[in-house]
Amino acid sequence: MDPMEALVAQIQGLSSTPGDIARLHIILKQADDSLRAESTRLSPVLGQLAPSEHSLGFLYVLDAFTSGQISKQQAETSVPIITGFINACNAEQIRLAPEKFVLVCKRLKDQVMMLEAPIRGVGPLLTAARKLQLSTEHLTPLHSDFLMLCVLAKCYKTGLSILEDDIFEVDQPRDLFLYCYYGGMICIGLKRFQKALDLLHNVVTAPMSTLNAIAVEAYKKYILVSLIHHGQWQLSTSLPKYASSVAQRSLKNFCQPYIELANSYGTEKIAELEAYVQTNTEKFENDNNLGLVKQVVLSMYKRNIQRLTQTYLTLSLQDIANTVQLNSPKEAEMHVLQMIQDGEIYATINQRDGMVRFLEDPEQYKTCEMIENIDSSIQRIMALSRKLSAMDEQISCDQLYLSKVGRERQRYDFDDFDVPTKFNI
Amino acid sequence: MDADDETFAPITDEVGTNGGDEQRSRRPIISGDHLDIEAYASLYSGRTKIMRLLFIADHSSDEKVGNPSMNLEALRMAYDEIKKGENTQLMREVAQKINGRLGPSYELDSAWCDAVDHRAEQKKEKLDNELNAYRTNLIKESIRMGYNDFGDFYYAHGQLGDAFKSYVRTRDYCTTSKHIVHMCMSVILVSIEMGQFTHVTSYVNKAEQAPDALDSITIAKLRCAAGLANLEAKKYKLAARKFLETNPELGSHYSEVIAPQDVATYGGLCALATFDRTELKSKVIDNLNFRNFLELVPEVRELINDFYSSHYASCLEYLGNLKANLLLDIHLHDHVETLYDQIRHKALIQYTLPFLSVDLSMMANAFKTTVAELQKELEALITDNQIQARIDSHNKILYARHADQRNATFQRVLETGREFDRDVRSMLLRSNLVKHDYNVRQFRKL
Numbered sequence: 001m002d003p004m005e006a007l008v009a010q011i012q013g014l015s016s017t018p019g020d021i022a023r024l025h026i027i028l029k030q031a032d033d034s035l036r037a038e039s040t041r042l043s044p045v046l047g048q049l050a051p052s053e054h055s056l057g058f059l060y061v062l063d064a065f066t067s068g069q070i071s072k073q074q075a076e077t078s079v080p081i082i083t084g085f086i087n088a089c090n091a092e093q094i095r096l097a098p099e100k101f102v103l104v105c106k107r108l109k110d111q112v113m114m115l116e117a118p119i120r121g122v123g124p125l126l127t128a129a130r131k132l133q134l135s136t137e138h139l140t141p142l143h144s145d146f147l148m149l150c151v152l153a154k155c156y157k158t159g160l161s162i163l164e165d166d167i168f169e170v171d172q173p174r175d176l177f178l179y180c181y182y183g184g185m186i187c188i189g190l191k192r193f194q195k196a197l198d199l200l201h202n203v204v205t206a207p208m209s210t211l212n213a214i215a216v217e218a219y220k221k222y223i224l225v226s227l228i229h230h231g232q233w234q235l236s237t238s239l240p241k242y243a244s245s246v247a248q249r250s251l252k253n254f255c256q257p258y259i260e261l262a263n264s265y266g267t268e269k270i271a272e273l274e275a276y277v278q279t280n281t282e283k284f285e286n287d288n289n290l291g292l293v294k295q296v297v298l299s300m301y302k303r304n305i306q307r308l309t310q311t312y313l314t315l316s317l318q319d320i321a322n323t324v325q326l327n328s329p330k331e332a333e334m335h336v337l338q339m340i341q342d343g344e345i346y347a348t349i350n351q352r353d354g355m356v357r358f359l360e361d362p363e364q365y366k367t368c369e370m371i372e373n374i375d376s377s378i379q380r381i382m383a384l385s386r387k388l389s390a391m392d393e394q395i396s397c398d399q400l401y402l403s404k405v406g407r408e409r410q411r412y413d414f415d416d417f418d419v420p421t422k423f424n425i
Numbered sequence: 426m427d428a429d430d431e432t433f434a435p436i437t438d439e440v441g442t443n444g445g446d447e448q449r450s451r452r453p454i455i456s457g458d459h460l461d462i463e464a465y466a467s468l469y470s471g472r473t474k475i476m477r478l479l480f481i482a483d484h485s486s487d488e489k490v491g492n493p494s495m496n497l498e499a500l501r502m503a504y505d506e507i508k509k510g511e512n513t514q515l516m517r518e519v520a521q522k523i524n525g526r527l528g529p530s531y532e533l534d535s536a537w538c539d540a541v542d543h544r545a546e547q548k549k550e551k552l553d554n555e556l557n558a559y560r561t562n563l564i565k566e567s568i569r570m571g572y573n574d575f576g577d578f579y580y581a582h583g584q585l586g587d588a589f590k591s592y593v594r595t596r597d598y599c600t601t602s603k604h605i606v607h608m609c610m611s612v613i614l615v616s617i618e619m620g621q622f623t624h625v626t627s628y629v630n631k632a633e634q635a636p637d638a639l640d641s642i643t644i645a646k647l648r649c650a651a652g653l654a655n656l657e658a659k660k661y662k663l664a665a666r667k668f669l670e671t672n673p674e675l676g677s678h679y680s681e682v683i684a685p686q687d688v689a690t691y692g693g694l695c696a697l698a699t700f701d702r703t704e705l706k707s708k709v710i711d712n713l714n715f716r717n718f719l720e721l722v723p724e725v726r727e728l729i730n731d732f733y734s735s736h737y738a739s740c741l742e743y744l745g746n747l748k749a750n751l752l753l754d755i756h757l758h759d760h761v762e763t764l765y766d767q768i769r770h771k772a773l774i775q776y777t778l779p780f781l782s783v784d785l786s787m788m789a790n791a792f793k794t795t796v797a798e799l800q801k802e803l804e805a806l807i808t809d810n811q812i813q814a815r816i817d818s819h820n821k822i823l824y825a826r827h828a829d830q831r832n833a834t835f836q837r838v839l840e841t842g843r844e845f846d847r848d849v850r851s852m853l854l855r856s857n858l859v860k861h862d863y864n865v866r867q868f869r870k871l
Contacts, residue, residue, distance in 0.1 A: 311807040314819040365835040377842045
């Protein structure tokens with residue numbers, strides 16, 4: 001019998017009980033090299049296997065099948081196969097060989113990139129990531145690829161579904177960096193700046209021993225987004241203490257134009273900011289951040305109008321245009337209107353005499369929705385604090401941690417022991 | 426000299442529109458347009474007199490507060506004063522500044538300079554010999570005297586750095602607390618002249634810690650020095666406290682540094698700029714000691730009273746009239762603008778404080794400004810959160826705004842919750858990453 005046929009038979013026979021699958025896994029591992037050698041004639045073999053039942057076997061064969069260099073035409077045929085497999089496969093079986101699964105999924109990503117149709121990979125990769133992760137707190141290597149395809153395909157909403165999970169378990173730091181960076185970009189695309197800030201913040205403050213390009217790019221975006229969202233740059237002096245020393249020392253050196261932009265923003269003079277952006281357009285364009293920079297400039301108008309609401313009860317559109325340095329009352333009206341619509345200020349415009357009346361925030365914190373909102377916040381924080389204590393407990397029982405602390409403790413003990421003898425002269 | 430006659434400025438008609446006492450007596454406000462240099466200089470003695478005159482000369486020419494005649498007048502008096510001393514360095518500087526404009530009798534007198542320099546050389550040698558002799562004999566008191574003489578010598582000749590060093594050196598040979606105080610006073614004097622006000626503070630502290638009780642004049646002197654140091658450090662509130670604590674016995678005993686008139690002016694302005702109403706009442710207006718000082722400068726007394734009784738227009742007018750002279754003051758010069766701004770802001774804030782709504786045109790009237798200007802000032806103060814109010818620019822009315830504590834609390838709580846949530850999550854994530862790093866290292870080891 002042809003070894004290939006035998007293998008197929010074994011896969012078909014040994015895919016039902018967990019014990020069988022474990023045995024099959026061993027067989028497959030041994031057969032891996034021969035499968036790769038035969039990669040060109042595996043296409044019929046795949047037809048003989050059912051991806052939902054023989055997931056593990058199918059995965060090994062598929063891996064071997066896609067391992068070689070492929071052309072565009074081949075990609076056209078293999079993308080549907082992989083997609084079909086991802087949709088149909090059995091999650092428990094593929095978790096036995098996560099590296100292989102990740103590898104196959106990454107090939108899918110490469111292929112859809114080659115076909116210049118990133119949107120074709122979005123759905124399958126989401127399914128794949130969901131199948132691979134053990135819990136929603138677990139970050140798989142597929143997360144970052146999925147988010148990257150989302151960014152490329154502009155499917156921001158789909159990307160958000162995965163970003164809403166809180167991630168705590170991470171296999172590879174690099175995955176986290178990319179996940180947070182792409183996630184930040186998706187949130188920026190959806191104008192959810194607070195969330196974007198949180199994600200980028202994670203990148204910038206993550207522990208790292210050497211500076212990496214992802215962190216640098218994230219830092220640039222972080223500066224811009226915090227200008228847009230907060231109207232100021234909180235980390236102007238230094239990063240928080242828990243950031244790695246590398247980041248504290250050298251991130252700034254790579255982002256000079258952005259730091260200057262933030263400083264220029266701080267002067268609250270729109271003309272100055274615009275002039276600065278004008279002269280440095282090229283730099284921002286090279287970083288693909290020009291769009292964000294333009295949003296920064298726009299946010300300055302908004303910030304200035306918002307400041308007026310603090311000082312004035314009524315103000316004519318002409319005065320607004322003058323103080324905020326807009327060209328005409330008409331333009332001021334558009335800005336104010338837009339901001340009222342977005343809920344950024346509370347005001348009414350009286351078109352007859354061109355006056356704007358600023359109102360107080362109507363939120364009285366008395367409605368049921370608000371109470372529910374507060375309640376859910378409390379619940380969330382309680383859950384979080386439970387998690388925190390669990391984590392604390394876990395760390396205090398962690399062997400590595402204890403052995404490290406124990407070593408230091410011993411030294412202290414030795415010192416303690418030493419102290420009295422010193423004084424016992 | 427036309428600075429002698431006091432011109433009477435017509436007081437502007439409307440004073441306070443909020444006090445309800447529009448029949449307030451229309452007292453003429455004395456305008457201090459031109460500083461009477463001679464009277465001013467007579468308040469001081471020693472080096473500070475020269476320095477103050479030179480300061481006036483410099484600033485009356487380049488700023489629009491004085492006139493050329495004042496410049497020359499100041500230089501002439503400085504020249505005369507220097508001639509009495511032994512500071513040839515200053516002599517050369519002044520002669521260069523006069524530049525022959527005062528006729529032949531105020532040229533650089535090189536014969537005098539040479540003679541003084543020659544004498545100085547001899548005296549230095551003598552002092553040197555004496556000091557060496559004392560040092561070989563190891564008589565503490567004599568060594569102290571020797572260094573002290575050196576300090577005096579250097580000070581007279583304008584070598585302030587060396588004078589400072591010599592005075593400080595006497596410290597090791599001080600045997601009684603009186604000596605220590607003497608040393609401190611000398612060091613303080615030199616430091617003030619040098620503009621090293623950090624030294625002033627530390628030596629004032631040292632002097633105050635002397636074990637024996639100090640006489641009241643010395644205490645007053647120390648208060649003044651501390652006040653000056655705080656003033657220079659822009660700690661106006663502390664400066665005000667120190668000046669207010671100064672005992673009127675000071676009189677003209679400290680004329681080598683400060684005149685009692687200055688104590689009143691400095692203290693009054695600093696207090697006005699930084700104290701709140703109750704403090705102003707209890708520490709300035711009801712302060713018997715300080716009242717004696719204020720009597721010396723009636724303008725300042727009047728303006729403080731005006732400020733307290735909310736006659737802001739006349740208060741600001743007094744200030745405006747004083748400004749030219751204050752700008753010629755060696756110590757206050759740099760701080761006049763800041764203090765004036767602060768006083769004005771305080772006045773604005775106090776004006777609005779008791780009202781729920783204020784008509785801007787009335788207020789502008791009380792402050793002698795236009796509505797538009799006033800609106801701008803108020804805007805800045807509101808943005809700074811110094812006035813809790815909002816402007817109705819349509820009707821030109823300022824409405825007080827009382828923050829809703831409940832809403833603010835809710836807002837803060839939610840915000841804090843969000844922050845906590847975010848921080849904890851990213852902390853957990855980081856700790857996991859750190860753990861991961863450990864794991865990787867562990868694998869490598871195996």
